[in-house]
Amino acid sequence: MFDMNYYGTDEELKSEKQDLPDLCHKCGRCCRSATTFNSYKKLLALVEQGDKEAIDFLEIFEPYASIEDARQVVPDQVEQVMKTIADRDDMDANEVTFYHCRYVSPEGLCTIYERRPRCCREAPGHGWSVMPPNCGFEGWQFEQREKQKRMIRDLKTSAYIMEQLSPDGVHHPVRPDTKLEDLRLMVLEKIKPWKMFGSHYW
Ligand code: SF4
Ligand code: SF4
Structure with missing residues (x-):
């Protein structure tokens, strides 16, 4: 599962699946700060195996060259994600990669909105995704x-x-x-x- 900024499992996700309300402010920060539970290396291996979700994910998302590069663009979200990972014993901070979407406009809008992949259509999808601070879904995620x-x-x-x-x-x-x-x-x-x-x- 390649839901942006979500570090859980398929099982958890299924138990919360539901229609999302329209709360997005269209700031585009989540499109510039995606991360996944799987490392970039693992994603590439999954692409080699023909995994559709990995293919879809890397079709739109390009990795930043370094965490510091991502920090220049979305400092608060990088900080938040790194803190979350530091509290986890099943994730290695050295393996974390941040991604930015090839299709987000300079104004933060999606230029392929009608054909955006599942991970975008469903984000944040549940209360446990680490969304950027002040994301429009903050209250909804709390609920x-x-x-x-x-x-x-x-x-x-x-x-x-x-x-x-x-x-x-x-x-x-x-x-x-x-x-x-x-x-x-x-x-x-x-x-x-x-x-x-x-x-x-x-
Ligand atoms: S960070 Fe939240 S408010 Fe901003 S574009 Fe993403 S979902 Fe919308
Ligand atoms: S495809 Fe659209 S919604 Fe998805 S990350 Fe890119 S710009 Fe954002």
């Missing part, structure tokens, strides 16, 4: 993150209540065929994709 947290809290609360109501501390109070242990495992499985965002503490 998405809160919604996700509420969903997980409700799940944990419900599992806790079932444990309290269990007649023997082993079986589900309403579905005796289900063991509480299975319920616990199901909850852990549900919150696992969000672990990197702190889901164990929500």
Whole structure:
């Protein structure tokens, strides 16, 4: 998955997929500061293997020669992305590449709007993409993150209540065929994709 500035997995993305409201200010900063979870080297290898999303991504995005070059263009976003990566143990800051789009106009508008690829049509797509500061989607992303947290809290609360109501501390109070242990495992499985965002503490 090559969603711009998103460092999660397909699984997480699928669980949040939805129509996007029209909140873009058309500043063009995300078009000049794209990054991906995969390194540039990995993207090139995927292109060699015929991966369509990697091909689409590199058809529009050109890598900056260095992080410093990207910093000259979008300093606040480079700062933000580098901070995010520093907090992750599954990403290496030395492997990060920033990209700028070949089709963004000097005014920040998309010159291929009608045929822009999926990663652009769906960005930011969910609450966890690292969008440039003051992006028009900031409030919407906040709402998405809160919604996700509420969903997980409700799940944990419900599992806790079932444990309290269990007649023997082993079986589900309403579905005796289900063991509480299975319920616990199901909850852990549900919150696992969000672990990197702190889901164990929500
Ligand atoms: S940074 Fe946000 S407001 Fe600016 S162009 Fe990208 S999506 Fe639109
Ligand atoms: S194709 Fe258009 S929307 Fe996508 S990054 Fe380029 S300018 Fe932005």
